[in-house]
Amino acid sequence: MPTNAPAALADATASDAALRRFLHGLPGIDPVGLEARAASLGTRSIKTTAKAYAIDLAISMIDLTTLEGADTPGKVRALAAKAVHPDPLDRTTPATAAVCVYPDMVATAKEALKGSDVKVASVATAFPAGRAALPVKLADVRDAVAAGADEIDMVIDRGAFLAGHYLKVYEEIAAVKAECGDKARLKVIFETGELSTYDNIRRASWLGMMGGADFIKTSTGKVAVNATPPNTLVLLEAVRDYRAQTGVQVGVKPAGGIRSTKDAIKFLVLVNETVGEDWLDNHWFRFGASSLLNDLLMQRQKLATGRYSGPDYVTVD
Amino acid sequence: MASAFEYAPAPESRSVVDIAPSYGLFIDGEFVDAADGKVFKTVSPSSEEVLSEVAQAGEADVDRAVKAARKAFEKWSALPGSERAKYLFRIARIIQERSRELAVLETLDNGKPIKETRDADLPLVAAHFFYYAGWADKLDHAGYGPNPKPLGVAGQVIPWNFPLLMLAWKIAPALATGNTVVLKPAETTPLTALFFADICRQAGLPKGVVNILTGYGDAGAALVEHPDVNKVAFTGSTAVGKKIARHVAGTDKKVTLELGGKGANIVFDDAPIDQAVEGIVNGIFFNQGQVCCAGSRLLVQESIQDELLDSLKRRLSTLRLGDPLDKNTDIGAINSAEQLARITALAETGEAEGAERWSPECELPSAGYWFAPTLFTNVTQAHTIARDEIFGPVLSVLSFRTPDEAVAKANNSQYGLSAGIWTEKGSRILAVANKLRAGVVWANTFNKFDPTSPFGGYKESGFGREGGRHGLEGYLDV
Amino acid sequence: MSETSSSSSTRLSVFKTYKLYVGGKFPRSESGRVYEVSDSKGKWLANAPLSSRKDARDAVVAARKAFGGWSGATAYNRGQILYRVAEMLEGRREQFVREVADAEGLSKSKAGAVVDAAIDRWVWYAGWTDKIAQIVGGANPVAGPYFNLSTPEPTGVVTVVAPQESSFLGLVSVIAPVIATGNTAVVIASEKAPLPALSLGEVLATSDLPGGVVNILSGKAAEMGPHLAAHQDVNAIDLAGADSVLATELEIAAADNLKRVLRPGAADWSADPGTHRMTAFLETKTVWHPTGSLGASGSAY
Incomplete structure (x- = not known):
């Protein structure tokens, strides 16, 4: 089995017991204090120049996503076009970071995005439930990478995690990472809504990073509770502490439920005041979202013109 | 920052x-x-x-x-x-x-x-x-x-x-x-x-x-x-x-x-560290530390002292000091020239008595009364800044080895208004809270107030x- | 104590040497001084120790030493011990009736009623030990995700200037509420009628009450009081037996470390005692702890 944990943490992954001891030895999280901190950062007032900066940054961090059973090549091409030029009325608008699709749409997306810097991300590993045998999951990943995916968004086996089989989760992440090789960056999705507690989310974050995650990601967008400021704050604290301990920097991606400019800016404030400017870049922070983009565009138009915009002045996809 | x-x-x-x-x-x-x-x-x-x-x-x-x-x-x-x-x-x-x-x-x-x-x-x-x-x-x-x-x-x-x-x-x-x-x-x-x-x-x-x-x-x-x-x-x-x-x-x-008060904020090695850091910051920098129940003495278990201080210093570097009317300001002005002079003098005493002074990089406005968030390490019970109420944004950091020692140091004060306890161990919270001679004890939180909650001190x-x-x-x- | 019954016997009675009760022991005054105690008609009853400020100091040390254990004992245990005091007194009722009659110039039957009331007072406070916290403490419904509980705690070492006239019922009425809640006491007995107090020490010593919880000094409140009122390791003072001049002086001295002060008030020691003599020496401690949700569910933006 490949091991991706940095030398400093190699002992922690030596056995299931060792891994449990390590993960359960991480500092606990008091939910009320965590939520209060997230809420307090949510009261930051981001105005004028700071708002303009934040809106463009947020646009550039979006993994513009379509993950529907009804996805078609036409839908994916439309999304790709929007990713490259989010606002047809204003070509100074930055492109999004990536489009995010199912593996069978990777080739279509890749083709549509040719010549742009926009990446193709693909969910894999039997997304969103992750309930398939490992060889099937790995084949899913292999397919997507072969089709040209720049990034793979995998889901962890929440069942194994909740049953306490941490080594199994770890080894699966490591195996997926091996499939990605140096072709694709790996995002590890925890489905935080199913892990339920913040302590679990912190443990999963470390497990993901030790397994080789390039990004850790809150959720699939397919369950009731997706990205929230507090659960994203837990991820941010984890990448901050992980870098301090190992020297390795890992990105963060909240996904699902972030729909307004106001929300997006709150997340950027969390990034700014928890991990700082080293993460204020789409190489290290992403938003997994779809409807968020139009709200950012309308707010951007408002800042530029002084008028409130409306839905007819941004594109539907 | x-x-x-x-x-x-x-x-x-x-x-x-x-x-x-x-x-x-x-x-x-x-x-x-x-x-x-x-x-x-x-x-x-x-x-x-x-x-x-x-x-x-x-x-x-x-x-x-x-x-x-x-x-x-x-x-x-x-x-x-x-x-x-x-x-x-x-x-x-x-x-x-x-x-x-x-x-x-x-x-x-x-x-x-x-x-x-x-x-x-x-x-x-x-x-x-x-x-x-x-x-x-x-x-x-x-x-x-x-x-x-x-x-x-x-x-x-x-x-x-x-x-x-x-x-x-x-x-x-x-x-x-x-x-x-x-x-x-x-x-x-x-x-x-x-x-x-x-x-x-x-x-x-x-x-x-x-x-x-x-x-x-x-x-x-x-x-x-x-x-x-x-x-x-x-x-x-x-x-x-x-x-x-x-x-x-x-x-x-x-x-x-x-x-007055000289509240001890006790952080055990099994504390929820990120929330403890927030609690410490809130405890001493809320209202520029001009709070009678401020957690002005940080008692940290020696085994996690370095780690906690690193986190605390990093956090202090994000505090925004300046125009109190700005909605993003965390640290406002000291209330008066007189109070500023008192804080300044006590901080100087801290240095003179050999404690190590640290503040984040922080530009103070030219007009008005301002004092940068300040942390003193290498403080012992014998230091003036561990005993006297400063009533300003100045935190004295002391260490302890065992719960008994933490309680003894916390209670070793003429005051008895507030105290904080940070640990994930429920029985320790109750045992320590029981022994603290203070009118308000915040466990895994700090500086919370409510009209239904009685407030007031022991001793002086x-x-x-x-x-x-x-x-x-x-x-x-x- | 006088010689009695010489008609039937020529036996000389055995006098009792009255001693202080400090730290569970019965010392003489370190000063070596005594003073004469007489009955209401001026007849000599005994010599009592004339305590000094050093005796008072020793008593504070003993009271402080006993505080941790006594305040940390379960309320049930304290109640058992206070009840035991009542049991012991009941057994020595005749002695106390005699001493109270001598001390206060009461008839046997009136003295008997006083002693009965004093015994009943111990029973009353014995029952309070494990109830007072439920009466004066409780959960506070704060507007936030916090559990918040107020509990009464003993304030510490309490100096008690015992009533001058009511040498036994008054005495018991001021000591029992102090210790029922877990405080420890340094008691200055009635100056002119200290014998029932000194005898009470003997009862306390045989009632499972840990040494130092109650310390009884005889002598002059005006001599010891100022030292105890100014003592930095005393937390509170009950001025029940101080006259208005002394009470004011002691209250001023007590301000040095902000002692809790219970001022002298109208004293009907046979009335329903209420709870105020207990609450006067209780602190309220309020403890907060976050509650929050069970899981990291949908926190709103």
Whole structure:
């Protein structure tokens, strides 16, 4: 089995017991204090120049996503076009970071995005439930990478995690990472809504990073509770502490439920005041979202013109 | 912390508050000049701008106000509790309506960030009046026997750190129980109390029930010593508290005192570290540390000291010091030049006694009274900064080895107002809380306040409790 | 104690040497001084120790030493011990009736009623030990995700200036509420009638009450009081037996470390005692702890 944990943490992954001891030895999280901190950062007032900066940054961090059973090549091409030029009325608008699709749409997306810097991300590993045998999951990943995916968004086996089989989760992440090789960056999705507690989310974050995650990601967008400021704050604290301990920097991606400019800016404030400017870049922070983009565009138009915009002045996809 | 993401200024508008060029004393429902015509200026500590000129009460004014309160007492105390309740409910509602105005005013006069006046002071002020309003017609059920009686005229002297909140803590229970009030706000923060006088007018409160005397310590002393005052309530320094305790000796005056503190914030090695760091920051930098229950002594288990200090320093580097009216300001101005000098001198003592001083990079505005968030390490129980209340944004860091030692060090103080405990182990929380000699113990949180929650100290932090059912006792003849 | 019954016997009675009760032991005054105690008609009853400020100091040390254990004992245990005091007194009722009659110039039957009331007072406070916290403490419904509980705690070492006239019922009425809640006491007995107090020490010593919880000094309140009122390791003072001049002096001295002061008031020791003598020496401690939700569910933006 490949091991991706940095030398400093190699002992922690030596056995299931060792891994449990390590993960359960991480500092606990008091939910009320965590939520209060997230809420307090949510009261930051981001105005004028700071708002303009934040809106463009947020646009550039979006993994513009379509993950529907009804996805078609036409839908994916439309999304790709929007990713490259989010606002047809204003070509100074930055492109999004990536489009995010199912593996069978990777080739279509890749083709549509040719010549742009926009990446193709693909969910894999039997997304969103992750309930398939490992060889099937790995084949899913292999397919997507072969089709040209720049990034793979995998889901962890929440069942194994909740049953306490941490080594199994770890080894699966490591195996997926091996499939990605140096072709694709790996995002590890925890489905935080199913892990339920913040302590679990912190443990999963470390497990993901030790397994080789390039990004850790809150959720699939397919369950009731997706990205929230507090659960994203837990991820941010984890990448901050992980870098301090190992020297390795890992990105963060909240996904699902972030729909307004106001929300997006709150997340950027969390990034700014928890991990700082080293993460204020789409190489290290992403938003997994779809409807968020139009709200950012309308707010951007408002800042530029002084008028409130409306839905007819941004594109539907 | 320098960042690509610079927050643009986001100032709250000053235009919501209209400060008159001068104010009189509020006696018997009227604004009047001081008998000797004296006035003093109140300035904004963040800019040194003069905000207004207010009357300076002297002995004659104190006498006039006490007489007005005495005259009003008969009718006020005879009102059915349900009627007194409605006045207090009215006041609570008007405070809510005018809370933005009052928050801006408090920030201007006190120097604390608008974030705090808006999100902490004002909501608590309104809540306090709501809470005690409900008690006014339920005193028979408060556990002090049937039909408990008010004391009479309450002389109340409050500090400058939470001007309107301390006013609420004093006036709400006093009126609910049927007493009348003469209140003296601190000389550096008279304005919100004067606006409160206007709220009493809007609420139709009978004349003389609340009287506000702006002035200095001499007026406070005259109020405390006035022979027709039945109740003395004081929040402020321990030194003045002791003077008051001596003054009332041999009289029938009932006294409650909320005085100084040197709260220990104890962090065990199994603490929720990120929340503990927030709690430490909140404990000592909330209101620039000008808080009697501040967690000014950090007691950290030696085994995690380095790790915790790294986290704490990183966190302090994100604090935003500056214009108190800016909605993103975390650290505002020190309340007065005098207080700044006191903090400065104590911090210098800390250095002179060999403690190691650290502050984040932090540019202080050129006008006004400012002090950078400061942390002292290598502090022991023997250091002045571990014993004396600094009342400023200065944290002394000490270490301990075992729970026993933590408790012994925490209790090794003349004060006993507040303490904090950070650990994920439930039994340890209860065991340590049980042993701490402090009136308020925050476990895995800090600096939380609520009108239903009794507040007050052990030992030289004073006596009596404010808030909750307990807060009624100080205003009842029981 | 006088010689009696010489008609039937020539036996000399055995006098009792009255001693202080400090730290569970029965020392003489370190000063070596005694003073004469007489009955209401001026007849000599005994010599009592004339305690000094050093005796008072020793008593504070003993009271402080006993505080941790006594305040940490379960309320049930304290109740058992207070009840035991009543049991022991009941057994020595005749002795106390005699001493009270001598001390206060009462008839046997009136003295008997006083002693009965004093015994009943111990029973009353024995029952309070595990109830007072439920009466004066409780959960506070704060507006936030926090559990918040107020509990009463003993303030510490309490100096008690015992009533001068009511040498036994008054004495018991001021000691019992102090220790029922877990405080420890340094008691200055009635100056002119200290014998029932000194005998009470003997009862306390045989009632499972840990040494130092109650310390009884005889002598002059005006001599010891100022030292105890100014003592920095005393937390509170009950001025029940101080006259108005002394009470004012002691209250001023007590301000040095902000002792809790219970001023002298109208004293009808046979009346329902209420709870105020207990609450006067209780602190309220309020502990907060976050509650929050069970899981990281949908926190709103």
